Amino acid sequence: MRDGPPGVGRQVGMRDVASRAGVSIATVSRFINDPETLSPDMRARVEDAVRALGYIRHGAARALSMRRSHAIGAIIPTVDNPTRASKVAALQKHCRENGYNVLLALSEYDLDLELQQCRNLVEAGADGLMLEGGLHHPELYELLESRNIVFVNTIVYDPASPYPNIGFDNRGMARRLAEHLLDLGHTEFGVISGPRGSNDRARERVEGVHRALAKKGLPLPAERVVERPYRVAEGRLGLKTLMELPSPPTAVICGNDVLAFGAILEAQALGYDVPGDVSIAGFDDLDWASQLPPGLTTIALPAPKVGLLAARYLLETLAGKAMPHATEVEVRLIRRGSTGPAPKRG
Template identity: 50%
Template sequence: MSINDVARHAGVSTASVSRTINSPDIVRPELRTRVEAAIRDLGYIPSGAARALASSQTRAVGAIVPTLDNAIFASGISSLQRRLAQMGYTLLVAASEYDLDQEVREAHALLCHGVEGVMLVGEAHAPALYNLLERYQLPFVNCWTYRASSDHPCIGFDNEGAARRLTEYLIDLGHRDIAMIAGVSQSNDRAQARIHGVRAALAAIGSELAEQRFVEQPYGVADGRNGMSELLNRCAQPPTAVICGNDVLAIGAIFECQSRGLEVPAAISITGFDDLSISAHLQPGLTTVKVPSSEMGAKAADFLVKRINGETTLLHTEIETTLIVRGTTKSAVNRVVTT
């Protein structure tokens, strides 16, 4: 594929394509948009970056995460970078903001910088992304997810299974009126899997996650407060327990309960997911699922470098999560509700 192909696809001259690539600021916005769309559609990589990619001389690896605001991703990226540095590689990082189309654009940009491999988060990616990686035979690995039958390499954990075990723990404490503040599930297979895990555990005892006991929120402390407020406003009687899609949502949910005079866990039990470092230092400490982000980052680095060097590697690696029980959960028997 050449610059001529891009020019034909966009209906412009090769000079216009060249200016868009090398000096985009001097190109009319309408023209630049057409050329950039053609580059994305064709998966075109400028010749210099393509030569570097083909010769594997950049010693650079890319990583695309959903967001840089979540400390759990920062931990994994930090571990990935440390391990890559030990092997003489540089890490380039991009964020997709949970937008699958943006993820494709970020992957294309990383390819243009000549990365030799890419770490991704989750398994649900746009077909265009997988096609792009396959076209350039770029080694990649999906992290924060594990499925033994996946068509793609993965290093991670069973999100659905972890959420199910967390729910079963609450059920064993006598909780039946369980609610959930989930992360936004659109374009997020990890959030979807955790929701399925909660529903599956409740279905196993003949119960369900009722519509009025379920909300989705973005991943932020304020969002956790909003989610808890919405749950509490829907019914006169609060749920006995609330499962949150991550620790940040759980922290917000705890703050909202405290502002309403609902003691955690005497009035309501709350759980998180991730085990951020702050979660052990809350009062009370947060019951949560420990996600092995650092281990995933290091293993992803080893996997990518081996694939770059043509070595054989396991395609699917499962890392176990751990239920961490702290002070935000207790038995549902004789709970005290104060307002």
């Protein structure tokens, strides 16, 4: 099994990588175990060969040859959001009940880092992966498909996607939240979004607000869409930026509840009444949403259900059963005290 070209009856080995990169096996070993000892040019040559050949370290190759490690990988952006944590907890519970362990990795909203974390989980022998969102590095999909590793995207619902997914219609629920505010008479909107560059969920929520307003012939100028990281302090900065505009919005939709909490605190600190002067809404329905005065209007996202469905999809697919390609999980609009009728101006 050690003879023959890569991909024919055997796993790609270090010898193949060395041959393709034009270096010694010892250099490949240093790349794997102590890459900082190599020059940038040498690291790049070996890395190009590793990617081209789809090389996986021998320990993982042995795990893969056994067909099952009984481990499921999960890659999520961060662990500081309770909604995301509840999704992983539900995944782990179902996996544990069925004899599988869960391996967790963080991407930090960085597609290159997510790709590396995916390689790490593959090398650790993960049988399947739960991913978040539908936007990933192209090489990530290539790696998983070349290794026949089962995976599912979560928190997104897209029947037209070529990749399996379980989650929410992010455009649709943002449109629904905007329509709630339109029904209250608001015409001046602002958005405090999470960074959209590598986050398709954030991007689609902004698009959903755009569509709802466009249907009513209303604009959403670029200066009224503020991008901030998902932290309370950043929500405060976002709200301050919007309210300093010559014509500030009377309705602000935030990318999640954490940003919305910050926005409410800043509005109150600036002397604005919520919702008398400005209505504020978010997404998630975190525990604080019903407790922080005046109560946050939000879209409740049943993340534990997504985690459970993702676990079922992965384990049933590994067992050879056919599963739905795309599954939409319903959300709920919860109206609370942070949204009210648009104030009269002028």
